[in-house]
Amino acid sequence: MLVVGDARPARRVLAQYLAVGAEVFHLGGPLPERGRAGNAEHAGAAGRAGNAEHAGHAAQTPIVHVHTVQPPRSPTAWSDLVSAVELVVLVEATAQTDALITAACLRHRTWLTREPAAETSAMGSVTLVGGGPGSAGLLTVAAMDALRRADVVFYDRLGPSDLLEKWAPGAELVDVGKAPGHHARPQREIERMLVAAALRGDTVVRLKGGDPFVFGRGGEEVIACREAGVAVTVIPGVTSAIAVPAAAGIPVTHRGVSRLFTVISGHTPIGDRDLTHLIGLGGTIVVLMGISTLGQMLGGLSRLGMRADMPVAIIERGFADDQRTTICSLDRADEMMRTTGVRSPAVVVIGDVVTLAARGDEAADALLREAAQFALFE
Template sequence: GTVSVERTRTPGVALVGGGPGDPDLITVRGRRLLAEADVVIADRLGPRDLLDELPPHVEVIDAAKIPYGRQMVQEAINEALIDHAKQGKAVVRLKGGDPYVFGRGMEEAQALAAEGIPVTVVPGISSSISVPGAAGIPVTHRGVAHEFTVVSGHVAPDDARSLVDWAALAQLTGTLVILMGVDKIGKIAEALISYGKPGSTPVALVQEGTTATQRRVDATLATVGERAVAEGVRPPAVIVIGDVVHESPERTQR
């Protein structure tokens, strides 16, 4: 008879945080699950280079290209995950950063759980910490910042849908890290200043951090709206607001 070779595999779907973009910054577990996958559904953000290394039999699906007709994009992605998992395939949902940091990972986990499909969540290195670090900015520093707050900037402060208390954020003394805020940074800066944060507060925008095309643009809260436009800063970019922006590895305490 035939000898069947049983390969190790994780049943169901693995929601894998791919990290901030550099393919080396995925976890060992995430890398192993990718290697075992039959199907990978990948985001535009995240380490695309990892997909080039996959064996030829692995089906790679671009999440942005899943047809969604009457459904929402997210519903269509959930459906694709469910369909492939029900066919008995090992499925990896490769996401940028960490699956649960503004990545809609829990929506996917809940949709899968509702269908009785096992879910493995693999944490990823969040861009909120790693991208400032790649640009030489520590999110905390002794004597400078004892806290950092990570905020989604995809909804403007004056939008009725905003869940963020910008007035409270303006009173904090630590570091503010804003994700998905490039096109809203002018309005965000205005709101923070209007609630009392000094216009002189340093700001850094780090575009495509950890990748070969990384670049950093410095500004202040008063100038960042104009600077971002003048310098043509594009997503993905992480915005760091606070005195830590002026720290660097070369700088020593006097």
């Protein structure tokens, strides 16, 4: 195939076709000597960056696997060039060049398409994208569009990542995942990497699980970008606090059962004062990132007056093929946790709405069917 357009505006097109194994010829401005794996300045050169030594530090090598061609000097030469390829992609071309290429493609019945140019500003941008609870079907249209335009994607383990090479073809994919008890990248380092990539002129996507602003530290990343003068936008995502209970047939609110829900982080132990307030509020309690402190929390709720038969549900690996839901009462929670060996990632729901999943309630059944459809959608 032949790509026509200067290297910087054409970088996404070059990267995308290289990513699928095409033999690419490029006609345009000179290819930069300074490149980065995954974009058109270094497409296909070093593969995926996934470790601290590579991520965020560009390899200083030219683009590879792209054959540079010079502009033909006559209509006949244009015809010969076009006849040698199966596809021509116009990213940027003068009216005269466009006409010559179009005529040559018609003559040789060569496929011709036009692609929009990538951004060419000196400074790039950062988009925080909420990836939802892990199911590809719950990515928003805006999220998919941002991924298609990305030069580099920083992702973690809780966001959908299995199909990233398809969603962001040719982009550099950098795993900055955090696991319980093990942070692959300190938060400040992630922020530095986002800013550094944008300052290089890259279009950056930070793909996060759930919603960036629901315990996702998205606010910190927005502040870091703004302080560095980098343009930053946020694309909301489906939060696991609502979606994962729904996947188990549990609505967080239900007429006549619960008119409010409270979402809390169980990352660190919750003190008696806050637990007392939660009991007083009533409604549904949803706990994220709380498996390691769940015993302390449930014990505290029981000790401070929550009724013993309050239903508790733990939904592990929401929307995965091996999703598991365990339901018990508050007074049997310790025994349940010991015998079932619940593990992170999991969402905990405490409240009477949990019983709806077990009763075959029509509203809960409808939610479960809808969630199942999303979980199966690819």
